[in-house]
Amino acid sequence: MLIDLIVGSAVLLAGGYCVCWLCSPALRARIERPKYTFLEQVRRQQPDPPEDATPPRRSSP
Template identity: 55%
Template structure:
């Protein structure tokens, strides 16, 4: 009985979250912002590494 309630509530909450993600673009942007921040940080790191090699730095 309790297992059914847990599974049902998980399904309902997942459906509500997915619906909100589809309906509200601002929510989608807020949820996905950390992904883009991390991607930008990795790109900055890569640019810094390649810049060091071009300036005569040690290759990694």
């Protein structure tokens, strides 16, 4: 019974997730977006500012 619960839950969760991904192009785009925004942020971050707690001032409004 415990095995059924574990396997059943896993299949339902993973299956539901995959079905949503397959059926919704918009969802696919949304799910993939963080990997691009992350890279963009990495690009902005290099090189790290040297120190420390004082946040840099905005150069434009």
